[in-house]
Amino acid sequence: MRRQFKDTVTDLAGHDDRVVVILGDISHYLFSAFQEKHPSRFYNMGICENALISVSAGLSAQGFHPFVHTIAPFITERSLEQIKLDMCYNEFGGNILSCGSSFDYAWDGATHHCYGDLAILRLLPGMEVIQPGSRQELDVLLRSQYNNGRPTYFKLSDHPHAIDVDVRFGKGVVIKDAASPLTVVTAGPLLANVLEACKDLSVNVLYFPTIKPIDKELIARYRDTRFLVVHDGFGLREAINEVPGLNTAYHGVPDAFCVWYGTVHDIRREIGLDPAGIHSVVQQAAASRR
Amino acid sequence: MHPDCKKIRHDILIASRASGHGHIPTSFSIVEMLYATYRSMKHDPANPRSPDRDIFILSKGHGALGLYCVLANAGYFPVEEVNTFGAYLSKYGCHPDRRKVPGVEASTGSLGHGIGIAVGMALAFKLQRSPRRVFTLIGDGEANEGSTWEAIMVAVNVGLPNLTILLDFNKSQVRSLQIPNPAERLKAFGCDVHDVGGHDVAELLAALQAPARGVKAIVANTIKGYGCRTMEENIFEWHRKSPDAAQYDALLRELDAEGAAA
Numbered sequence: 001m002r003r004q005f006k007d008t009v010t011d012l013a014g015h016d017d018r019v020v021v022i023l024g025d026i027s028h029y030l031f032s033a034f035q036e037k038h039p040s041r042f043y044n045m046g047i048c049e050n051a052l053i054s055v056s057a058g059l060s061a062q063g064f065h066p067f068v069h070t071i072a073p074f075i076t077e078r079s080l081e082q083i084k085l086d087m088c089y090n091e092f093g094g095n096i097l098s099c100g101s102s103f104d105y106a107w108d109g110a111t112h113h114c115y116g117d118l119a120i121l122r123l124l125p126g127m128e129v130i131q132p133g134s135r136q137e138l139d140v141l142l143r144s145q146y147n148n149g150r151p152t153y154f155k156l157s158d159h160p161h162a163i164d165v166d167v168r169f170g171k172g173v174v175i176k177d178a179a180s181p182l183t184v185v186t187a188g189p190l191l192a193n194v195l196e197a198c199k200d201l202s203v204n205v206l207y208f209p210t211i212k213p214i215d216k217e218l219i220a221r222y223r224d225t226r227f228l229v230v231h232d233g234f235g236l237r238e239a240i241n242e243v244p245g246l247n248t249a250y251h252g253v254p255d256a257f258c259v260w261y262g263t264v265h266d267i268r269r270e271i272g273l274d275p276a277g278i279h280s281v282v283q284q285a286a287a288s289r290r
Numbered sequence: 291m292h293p294d295c296k297k298i299r300h301d302i303l304i305a306s307r308a309s310g311h312g313h314i315p316t317s318f319s320i321v322e323m324l325y326a327t328y329r330s331m332k333h334d335p336a337n338p339r340s341p342d343r344d345i346f347i348l349s350k351g352h353g354a355l356g357l358y359c360v361l362a363n364a365g366y367f368p369v370e371e372v373n374t375f376g377a378y379l380s381k382y383g384c385h386p387d388r389r390k391v392p393g394v395e396a397s398t399g400s401l402g403h404g405i406g407i408a409v410g411m412a413l414a415f416k417l418q419r420s421p422r423r424v425f426t427l428i429g430d431g432e433a434n435e436g437s438t439w440e441a442i443m444v445a446v447n448v449g450l451p452n453l454t455i456l457l458d459f460n461k462s463q464v465r466s467l468q469i470p471n472p473a474e475r476l477k478a479f480g481c482d483v484h485d486v487g488g489h490d491v492a493e494l495l496a497a498l499q500a501p502a503r504g505v506k507a508i509v510a511n512t513i514k515g516y517g518c519r520t521m522e523e524n525i526f527e528w529h530r531k532s533p534d535a536a537q538y539d540a541l542l543r544e545l546d547a548e549g550a551a552a
Contacts, residue, residue, distance in 0.1 A: 020417070040417055043448065051406050051440035058410015061396070064417070066410075081400060082437070086407055090388060090397050 001156045002027055004135035005097055008142045009067050010034050013041060016147065020059055024052050024070025026099065049074045053082035057092040065095065065147050071105075072098035072114035072155065080120060087151035088124045095146050101157035101188070102232045103258050103267045110257035114155075118187075118235030121153050122212040128152040129212035129235070130169070131188040134160045137167045137209050144169050155233075159264055161192035165207060172215035176205040182286045183225040187211060187236050190273060194230050197278035203286055214239040219246070228285045232273055251281045291517060291548055292491045294363065295321045299517050299545055301359040301369050307538045309375035311384055312530040315515035315522075317356030319460040319488070320427060323510050324348075324360040326494035327425050327456065335365035338392040344422055345411055347396045349404030349438075350429035350458065351385040352530075358382050358391065366393040402435030404428075405455065409445045412453040425498075427456045431463045433472060439479065442505070446480035451502040455481065458488065460514040462525060473509040481507035488512030518544040 006027070013019040013034065021031060023044045035042040045052055049070060056066035068075065075098050076083070087094055098117065105112035122129045128150055132138040138154065145152045165173055175195065183204040186194045191207055198205055204222060208214060219227075220243055227248040229237040237250045251272065258267045268274045272281060291299075302317050324346075331344040348357045355375060362369035374380035381390040385399030395411075398404040408426035415422045432438055445453055457472050469475060473485045481504065484497035488510030497508045515521025518541045521528045533541055 045444055046440075046447065048440035048444060050402070050437035051409070051444045054403055054406020054437070054441060055410035055413060055444060058407040058412075059414045059417075060410075061407065062411050062414030062418070064414055082403065082406070085397070085400055086403055090407070092407070 001132070001135055001138055001158060001160045002030060002099055004138045005069070005142070005156060006030050006034065008139050010037070012143070012146060013038050016065065018064045018147070020064050020066050022052055022056055022066055022068040024049055024068070024075065026070045049079045050082050053079045053096070054086045056094040057082070057086035057090060060092040060094045060149070061090070067095045067097060067146070069097045069099070071100045071112060072117050073100070073112065076114065076117040076121060076153070083121065083127070083151065084124050088126045091126065093149040093151050095142070095152050095154065097154045097156055099156050099158065101155060101159070102253065104158050104264050106258070106263050106267045107261045109261065110259050113258060115233045115253045116235070117153070117155060118211050118233055119238055122235055122239060126150060127212060128210070130210055131155040132167070132209050133188045133191050133207070134162065134165070137165060140167055141169055141209065155188065157189045159189050161189045163191060163195065165191075167209045170210050170213050170215060172218040173207045173209070174204070174218070175207050176203070178202045178204055180204050180286070181225050182282070183222045183227050184282055185227055185229045185236065185240055186231055188232070190230065190232050193268065193273060193275050193278055196275040198282055201279070201282055201286060203282060208236060208239070211235055211239050214242055216243050219243045226285070228282060230273070230278055230281070232268065249285065251278070291489070292322065292325070295325055295491065296517070296545065298325065298356070298359045298363050300542070301362065301372065302355055303533070303538065303541055303545070305355060305359065305372040305375050306532045308373035309377060310532045311376035312528070312532045313352050313355055313384065314531070315525050315528050316350070316353050316429070316460075316462070317359070318516050318518065318521065319512045319514045320353050320356050320458050321360070322489045322491050322494055323427060323456050323458060323512070324356060326491050326498055327427070328360060328364050330495060330498040331423070331425065335393070338366060342422060345395050345408070345424045347398065347404040347408045347424070347426040348386060349398055349408070349426050350401065350432050351398030351404065353427070354382070354384055354386045357386060357394070361391070361393040401429070401432040402437035405438055406441040408453065409441045409450065412445065412450040413448060415452055416450060423452045423454065425454045425456065427458060429458050429462065430460060430469060430472060433457065433469050434463065434467045442476070442479050442481065445505045450505050454498065454506040454508065456508045456510060458512055459509050460512040462514050465526070476507040476509065481505045484508045486510055489516050517548050520544060
């Protein structure tokens with residue numbers, strides 16, 4: 001997905017001289033062609049995430065469209081107050097693109113994991129929160145949002161799904177409607193495992209690439225069903241519950257650090273987010289009564 | 291004391307007495323810095339959004355009362371409006387809101403933020419090849435924040451001769467983490483440092499107008515509460531206090547006496 005980020009932003013920069021890339025000393029090699037083409041609009045600014053956000057806010061204040069990029073926990077959790085005040089409160093926009101997703105860096109331990117970014121950023125007034133699941137989704141959503149003057153967060157993963165979904169900002173997608181009393185809800189690359197798990201199960205599947213603003217209209221259409229949120233992070237379930245009176249359950253990250261190393265697939269299996277684990281939870285939920 | 295700066299201190303006392311809100315000593319500390327900066331900047335009070343204006347950001351946002359009175363003195367709005375300081379639905383909060391107050395370029399209050407925004411704006415002007423300049427005022431307490439030094443490192447590294455950082459060195463941190471030698475530290479971080487008397491308008495103007503050799507840092511040696519001996523000697527008691535009627539009269543007398551002595 002990072003390659004798509006580079007491709008899209010390189011294309012945008014060719015047409016829009018207000019595009020500026022700011023890296024926190026990551027993905028530098030990936031952007032070497034961009035740097036060569038637009039040396040004055042490329043800054044590998046340093047390992048100083050607070051400054052990365054504040055400087056981006058200042059650039060935005062004077063008409064630029066910054067794309068600031070580093071590992072998820074450092075740019076979101078460490079710099080939460082900079083995002084809240086310098087971007088949201090000041091109404092200076094900017095595009096924040098993280099890498100590493102929830103636990104792409106499984107082997108690095110919890111310092112490099114980020115389960116809470118979507119949940120904390122959706123609390124900030126004026127913030128847009130996006131978790132694209134595929135390269136194509138990232139491309140569509142970046143192009144539609146990058147220059148709207150609002151602070152926008154994109155949670156990127158190195159493990160995108162390969163499912164073709166027609167996405168639009170702020171809209172959820174009905175992946176499967178089985179007229180079932182159980183609706184499985186997910187976001188991001190995990191859609192691949194959810195679909196694999198649900199292929200033989202008679203359940204509805206909804207998909208939300210935009211976490212904020214959440215598509216309340218779509219959720220309300222399924223309000224008479226039970227919701228099972230299957231997600232490798234926090235924030236989606238909370239967003240779904242903006243529609244009052246829903247019956248929602250959550251299957252995802254436990255109240256613990258996922259510190260088993262290995263790969264993203266190992267951690268997903270450990271916490272029941274591999275296709276078999278999801279299948280078993282969904283099957284159980286479908287069988288149980290309200 | 292410069293007569294305009296004395297007038298601004300009068301306005302600060304009046305607004306604090308009228309509103310019941312304080313932060314007087316920190317505002318008194320920065321009056322000359324603000325006054326000299328606005329005298330050096332290209333700006334137009336009649337058109338606060340003029341596209342070729344220079345930018346000032348009060349990074350230590352709790353000096354808002356001082357900033358409002360300096361902006362009023364420059365003609366941005368009538369100074370009487372500032373008497374609503376901190377009141378319900380007033381434009382003039384105890385920390386400045388850029389969406390409400392003409393002339394305020396960034397909403398600040400949490401320390402170590404405004405300076406980073408200032409660096410971003412200066413970088414924007416560099417990219418635009420614009421002659422516009424950015425000035426930001428930080429406190430020595432604010433220099434406790436790591437993000438302040440992140441911003442300075444970035445500014446020096448990307449090269450921003452259009453950025454001036456003014457440090458209000460009023461030694462307000464003596465009871466916690468006082469940085470004893472900010473001029474040396476800023477020099478070590480790569481700034482072009484001017485070490486000046488923070489209540490001397492002529493010295494401040496000379497430093498502000500000196501040709502830039504990189505990121506300029508002006509360490510203004512100031513006295514918290516400068517102009518009223520009671521506050522100079524009791525900075526912690528007065529940090530965010532508003533005077534009652536008797537204190538107000540006494541402070542005004544002290545301020546006037548200070549003026550006479552100068």
